[in-house]
Structure formats: structure tokens, C-alpha cells
Amino acid sequence: xxxxxxxxxxxxxxxxxxxxxxxxxxxxxxxxxxxxxxxxxxxxxxxxxxxxxxxxxxxxxxxxxxxxxxxxxxxxxxxxxxxxxxxxxxxxxxxxxxxxxxxxxxxxxxxxxxxxxxxxxxxxxxxxxxxxxxxxxxxxxxxxxxxxxxxxxxxxxxxxxxxxxxxxxxxxxxxxxxxxxxxxxxxxxxxxxxxxxxxxxxxxxxxxxxxxxxxxxxxxxxxxxxxxxxxxxxxxxxxxxxxxxxxxxxx
Amino acid sequence: xxxxxxxxxxxxxxxxxxxxxxxxxxxxxxxxxxxxxxxxxxxxxxxxxxxxxxxxxxxxxxxxxxxxxxxxxxxxxxxxxxxxxxxxxxxxxxxxxxxxxxxxxxxxxxxxxxxxxxxxxxxxxxxxxxxxxxxxxxxxxxxxxxxxxxxxxxxxxxxxxxxxxxxxxxxxxxxxxxxxxxxxxxxxxxxxxxxxxxxxxxxxxxxxxxxxxxxxxxxxxxxxxxxxxxxxxxxxxxxxxxxxxxxxxxxxxxxxxxxxxxxxxxxxxxxxxxxxxxxxxxxxxxxxxxxxxxxxxxxxxxxxxxxxxxxxxxxxxxxxxxxxxxxxxxxxxxxxxxxxxxxxxxxxx
Numbered sequence: 001x002x003x004x005x006x007x008x009x010x011x012x013x014x015x016x017x018x019x020x021x022x023x024x025x026x027x028x029x030x031x032x033x034x035x036x037x038x039x040x041x042x043x044x045x046x047x048x049x050x051x052x053x054x055x056x057x058x059x060x061x062x063x064x065x066x067x068x069x070x071x072x073x074x075x076x077x078x079x080x081x082x083x084x085x086x087x088x089x090x091x092x093x094x095x096x097x098x099x100x101x102x103x104x105x106x107x108x109x110x111x112x113x114x115x116x117x118x119x120x121x122x123x124x125x126x127x128x129x130x131x132x133x134x135x136x137x138x139x140x141x142x143x144x145x146x147x148x149x150x151x152x153x154x155x156x157x158x159x160x161x162x163x164x165x166x167x168x169x170x171x172x173x174x175x176x177x178x179x180x181x182x183x184x185x186x187x188x189x190x191x192x193x194x195x196x197x198x199x200x201x202x203x204x205x206x207x208x209x210x211x212x213x214x215x216x217x218x219x220x221x222x223x224x225x226x227x228x229x230x231x232x233x234x235x236x237x238x239x240x241x242x243x244x245x246x247x248x249x250x251x
Numbered sequence: 252x253x254x255x256x257x258x259x260x261x262x263x264x265x266x267x268x269x270x271x272x273x274x275x276x277x278x279x280x281x282x283x284x285x286x287x288x289x290x291x292x293x294x295x296x297x298x299x300x301x302x303x304x305x306x307x308x309x310x311x312x313x314x315x316x317x318x319x320x321x322x323x324x325x326x327x328x329x330x331x332x333x334x335x336x337x338x339x340x341x342x343x344x345x346x347x348x349x350x351x352x353x354x355x356x357x358x359x360x361x362x363x364x365x366x367x368x369x370x371x372x373x374x375x376x377x378x379x380x381x382x383x384x385x386x387x388x389x390x391x392x393x394x395x396x397x398x399x400x401x402x403x404x405x406x407x408x409x410x411x412x413x414x415x416x417x418x419x420x421x422x423x424x425x426x427x428x429x430x431x432x433x434x435x436x437x438x439x440x441x442x443x444x445x446x447x448x449x450x451x452x453x454x455x456x457x458x459x460x461x462x463x464x465x466x467x468x469x470x471x472x473x474x475x476x477x478x479x480x481x482x483x484x485x486x487x488x489x490x491x492x493x494x495x496x497x498x499x500x501x502x503x504x505x506x507x508x509x510x511x512x513x514x515x516x517x518x519x520x521x522x523x524x525x526x527x528x529x530x531x532x533x534x535x536x537x538x539x540x541x542x543x544x545x546x547x548x549x550x551x552x553x554x555x556x557x558x559x560x561x562x563x564x565x566x567x568x569x570x571x572x573x574x575x576x577x578x579x580x581x582x583x584x585x586x587x588x589x590x591x592x593x594x595x596x597x598x599x600x
Contacts (some may be wrong), residue, residue: 050493073499080493086351087544099485101499106480147494154498249541 001025002047002158002190007055009046012215016042017214020055024158026208029181029191031201034211035235040194041081043211044160047192048078059157063166073101077151081162085136085143092131094146095122098153106232121152126178148176152183159183161193165200177204198239202226210234274331277553281485283562284321284328288573291317294431298327300466327461332565332579333558334464334471335456335520340557341475342516343531344538344549348485349509350416353539356531357517360510363526364430365399366518371434371448375441388451388520389466396521399426400514404507414503415492419510453578454525456565463523470519475554477512481505482546489544527580529587530557536594 002024008155017039024030032040046053049064049072057064059075067075073204077098099114109120122128125145130138135146144167151159159180165173181204184191195201201222202209208216208225212234218225231239281293291299294310299321301307307316342357350359369391378389403422404414411418438445478485480539484505487495495502517531534557535549542548561579564586568579 019372045493048497050496069496070499073497076497078493078497080497084491086353087539089486089489089544093486093543093545094490097490097498100483100487106483123526150498219418232502 001060002192003056003058004047005056007046007053007057008054009042009051009055010039013043015047015214017046017211020209020211020216022207022209022216022219024190024192026188026190027185028194028206029177029204030209031208032192032194032209033196033198034170034213034217035131035200037236038211039214040161040211044078044162044192044194045080047158048072048076048160050078070101073154073156075156076158076160077154077156078160079147079151079162079164088134088136090132090134090167091122091127091146091149094135095149095153097209098150102155121149124152124183125149125176132184138188142170142171144168145172145176156189158190158192159173161191163194163196165195165197173200179202197242198226199219199243265391272552272555276559279562280329280333281557283332283566284325285564286570287320287325289317289320291321296321323460325355327464328456328459328565329562330464331459331467331523332456332561334467335524335527336534336561337554338467338471338474338520339527339531339561340534340553341478341537341550342513342520343557344518344535344546344553345478345485345513346531347510347535348489348546349506349513350420351489351491352416352420353536354532356528357513357525357530358528359420360402360514360517361426361430362396362514363521363528364427364434365402366396366521367448367526368430368434368454369395371437371444374444374447374451375437385464386462389463392581393518393522396518399430400510400518402426404510408499408503414506427487428531442553450578451525452580454580454583455529455568455576455578456524457569459523459575467519467523470515474512474516474519475550478509478516479550481509481512485509485546486544495578525578525580527561527583529583529591530560533587533591534560534598535596536591540594 004020004022008019024243032042032043033042045051048056049057055065058215064072064076081187087170093232096110096114096118099110099118102114103110119128122131125148126151127142127145130142133142138146144164148161148164165174168176177200180191180193183189200237205222207220208218208222210225210230217234218227218230226239228240281296284296285291285293293315295313298307298310298313299318302309302318303322346360347353347356353589359597370388373388373391378387380390383390403419403426406426407414407418407422416427434448438448484495484500487498487500487507488502492502520527535553538549538552538556542552561583564582565579567586568577568582571577
């Protein structure tokens with residue numbers, strides 16, 4: 001179980017998110033939702049210990065503050081939003097970097113087991129045919145999947161994803177979320193994602209944490225959180241009405 | 252083109268490629284040593300080396316004069332050029348990966364401006380450290396260059412705890428511009444020394460014997476071996492800090508170590524030869540294009556390519572307008588700048 005207790009964090013000593021408390025059980029896919037600038041990505045970075053925070057983050061009774069970077073990487077993987085490519089690495093090379101925390105010594109190379117895990121991770125995002133291609137030659141969606149594969153290669157207990165369905169077409173979006181949901185259930189792991197598409201959130205998440213201006217407005221199952229009042233308060237439009245109108249048009 | 256690139260990538264772990272590169276290195280070193288105002292055949296050079304190191308009798312027809320020219324002038328010069336070229340290229344590869352910017356170079360970190368200022372002050376003051384005499388200049392250049400990098404790293408970490416790349420690059424620029432301005436002011440005030448300062452800045456390997464090789468070699472060894480230990484971290488850092496942290500790299504510690512190693516390499520190179528540009532920028536760029544970005548391959552190949560490129564440009568510098576000699580820094584830039592423009596334009600098409 002991952003427990004977030006009274007977490008506050010931000011940049012330049014200004015707290016962007018304040019006093020966040022929620023927990024994620026194993027097997028769950030949790031979505032953090034809220035309008036732009038409400039602190040979703042900041043919260044995710046704090047859980048991945050990329051920025052300093054106040055409060056506690058406890059994974060299976062270990063406070064992550066006590067873990068060094070490598071130990072942390074074996075437990076929590078984070079897929080960030082900006083994935084710029086500066087140098088010509090291949091898909092395989094990129095994904096294999098996910099095994100870094102497991103390597104012993106600076107000169108050791110990947111073991112047979114590491115290689116199997118990397119190949120398995122590439123297969124899981126359906127890129128095995130492109131494994132020797134340069135990542136600079138991939139489409140945005142393929143690149144997104146490469147970084148997801150790298151997160152899988154870390155073999156973590158928790159995967160944090162910042163808008164993982166960005167750049168993906170609808171089919172890919174659904175496939176990735178189905179896969180993540182299945183991955184969490186099958187392996188008894190935790191997925192926490194920041195997502196904008198409320199339809200996908202509604203369909204795939206077990207639990208939702210809804211943020212507005214850095215604070216939790218609601219948490220629980222989609223039915224418990226997506227109440228008319230909450231949605232109106234957070235998004236300032238009639239979300240349900242909009243969705244139904246869209247649905248009607250489809251019919 | 253893609254097919255070609257791919258074929259080289261697949262041979263990157265192949266022993267044949269390594270043997271090929273090493274033979275290329277020896278060939279260039281031998282050509283460098285054999286060519287000059289009096290040409291000596293490669294066979295004779297090998298004989299002279301054998302004679303000097305293993306006391307194997309000289310081949311027929313080699314006189315003492317040849318031995319003196321090759322052993323005392325050409326060989327140390329060629330080796331020095333190789334060490335400097337290799338150091339600069341490796342240092343460039345490191346800085347580019349750490350700052351995840353393929354256009355960065357160790358000079359971005361102010362090494363050359365710091366070293367130039369130190370040497371400028373030294374020339375103007377006419378100061379010389381007792382006992383080490385002519386080695387005062389490289390020593391001061393090295394210390395000032397490396398101090399500048401430390402200052403920039405320290406300054407960046409004070410301004411920005413996370414030492415982001417933008418902070419480092421901007422700090423480097425600020426320090427460089429400031430030091431250059433001081434140097435310009437000094438040069439204007441002491442106009443009779445302008446020529447010596449300018450000549451030093453242009454870089455040269457002439458009249459530098461084995462004593463320089465002996466000084467340069469340990470720094471080269473420490474720097475390159477140190478860098479080789481962090482190949483994986485450099486791969487990961489190339490993707491940016493956040494990603495590096497999330498796969499388990501302690502970025503601020505590793506970045507600091509790598510920048511210091513790079514400062515040692517560049518500082519010693521600048522100290523030996525003056526400020527020679529472009530090698531640090533184009534060699535890593537070229538190596539990555541041909542052999543891929545993995546630093547396990549990039550670093551050793553950078554040593555070979557950088558070293559060979561420098562031996563070649565030095566050869567051009569000293570043979571093109573015999574009997575006088577051009578500054579090697581000018582030749583690297585003359586060859587380097589158009590080449591780099593070509594690569595850059597080709598990429599952006």
C-alpha cells in the first residue's frame with residue numbers, strides 16, 4: 001500500500017499543493033484529475049521524490065524519504081511529460097536504461113535476466129519490431145510507449161504516469177490503459193496517473209483524487225467523486241451535460 | 252544513409268571494428284611522425300622507436316640526426332597532439348551529455364577563458380615559478396581553467412540548488428564574458444604583450460618535448476578512465492535530469508563528478524597547447540552520428556577520433572606553409588567550422 005500523508009510541495013518555497021492525503025492499495029489504478037495548473041504534475045513529482053516535499057510518503061511501511069535513488073527506482077518509476085530527444089539512442093538502448101538501478105558496479109553490463117526483462121517490457125508495449133530503430137525516428141505515440149516500457153523495465157511496485165495518453169490515438173489510449181490496469185491487478189502493483197480525459201478516467205480508474213488549486217476536492221470511486229457539484233466547482237462547466245450532449249450526437 | 256548508419260551500429264561491439272580503429276590510430280600517429288620538413292619512412296620510425304625503447308639496433312641508413320628529429324621533436328609532438336585531441340573530444344562528449352545539449356562544449360564552462368586570463372596575467376607580469384621555469388605557463392593555465400569550472404559549479408549550486416542545465420550554461424557564459432573582458436582590458440593596457448597572449452590562445456604543439464607528454468599523460472589517463480566509469484550515468488543523463496533521477500541516478504553528485512573530470516581533461520589540454528576549439532564540439536557529434544549515442548562506445552571512439560583529428564590538423568599546420576608554421580587552433584577552426592555548418596545544415600533540412 002502507498003500512503004500519502006499531509007503532503008505539501010511546490011517550487012521556490014511556495015507550496016503548489018497543500019496537505020494532500022490519500023492512499024493507494026495494491027492492484028489499483030488511481031487517477032489524479034483537475035484543471036490545468038491545479039498541481040497534478042507537481043504532486044506526482046513529489047511522490048517520485050523529484051522535488052522536495054513536506055509530509056510523508058509511505059510504501060509498504062517504508063518511508064520513501066529513507067530510500068536512496070537506486071532503491072527508490074526499484075520501487076517507484078515515473079514517466080514524465082516532457083520527453084525530448086537529444087541523442088540518437090535505439091529503442092532497446094533506451095528501455096535497457098530502466099535496469100540501471102539493478103546493476104552492480106559501474107562496469108557491469110546487463111545480465112541475461114536483465115535482457116529478458118527489457119525484451120519483455122518492449123514486447124508489452126508492442127514495439128519489439130522497432131527495437132533497433134533510433135528513438136529520434138519514432139512518432140510521438142511510439143516514443144511514449146518506449147518510455148512506458150522503460151518504466152516497466154524498472155520492475156517497480158508503483159508506476160507514476162504524467163499524462164501517459166498524450167500523443168496517442170484513441171485505440172492506443174485504450175490499449176495502454178487496459179494494459180496498465182491489467183498490469184496492476186495481475187502483479188498486485190499500483191498505478192497512479194495524471195489524466196485529462198474524464199471518460200477514460202471514469203472507465204479505467206478504481207479510485208480518483210480530484211484536485212483544485214492545490215487541494216483535494218474529492219477522493220474515492222468515480223461514482224463518489226464525479227458528482228455534479230464537484231465537477232462544476234472544479235471545471236466550471238457542466239461536465240455531465242457536455243458528455244451526454246456528445247454521446248447524443250454519437251447516437 | 253540509414254542503412255549505412257545501421258551497419259556501423261551493428262558492428263559497434265565487433266572486435267573487427269575495434270582493431271580497425273586502433274590500426275587507424277597507429278597509422279595516423281606514424282604518418283604524423285614521418286611527415287615534416289625532412290620525411291622519414293614509417294619503417295624507419297618504427298626502427299627508431301625500437302632502438303630508443305628496446306635498444307634494438309637501428310636499421311641501415313638512419314643517421315643520428317634523424318633519430319634526434321624523430322625522437323626529440325616529432326614523436327612527442329604527435330603524442331601530445333593526440334593526448335590533447337583525445338582529452339578535448341572526451342571532455343566535449345561528457346559536457347554535452349551532462350548538459351543534454353549537443354552544442355555545448357567544455358569551453359561553455361569557462362575553462363578556456365579562465366586559463367587565458369591566468370596566462371595573460373602571467374605574461375604581463377613576467378612572473379615565473381622557480382624550479383619549473385617554462386612549465387609555469389601550463390601550470391597556471393591548468394589551475395586557472397579548473398578553478399573557473401569549480402567556481403561556475405559552486406556558483407550554479409548556490410543560485411540553484413538543483414543545478415539545472417540552464418543555470419550552469421548561463422553561469423559559464425557570465426564567467427567567460429567577464430574573464431574575457433578583463434583579459435581584453437589587460438591586453439589593451441599592455442599592448443606589447445598582446446602578441447604573446449594571442450599566440451598562446453591560438454594554440455600550438457611546437458617546441459614542446461617529452462616533458463609536456465609526461466605532464467599531460469597522467470591527467471589524460473585519470474580523466475578518461477574516470478569518465479569511462481560513468482558511461483551508463485551519462486547515457487541516462489542524456490535524457491534529462493528528471494528522467495535520470497527516476498531511473499535511479501543521483502544526478503547532482505554524478506553531474507558534479509563528471510564536470511570536474513571534464514575540467515581536468517580540458518584544463519590540462521588547454522595548459523599544454525593553448526585554447527584549441529571545435530575538436531570538443533565536432534568530434535563527439537560525429538562519433539554519435541556514426542556509432543550511436545551509447546557512451547560505452549562514444550568515449551573510447553572519441554579518444555581515437557579526437558586524437559587522430561588533432562594529429563592530422565597539426566600535420567597540416569606545420570606542413571602547409573613550410574618553413575613557417577600556422578597555429579593549430581586556426582586550422583582546427585578552418586576545417587571544423589565549415590564541417591560543422593555542413594552537418595548542422597544537413598540535420599535541419
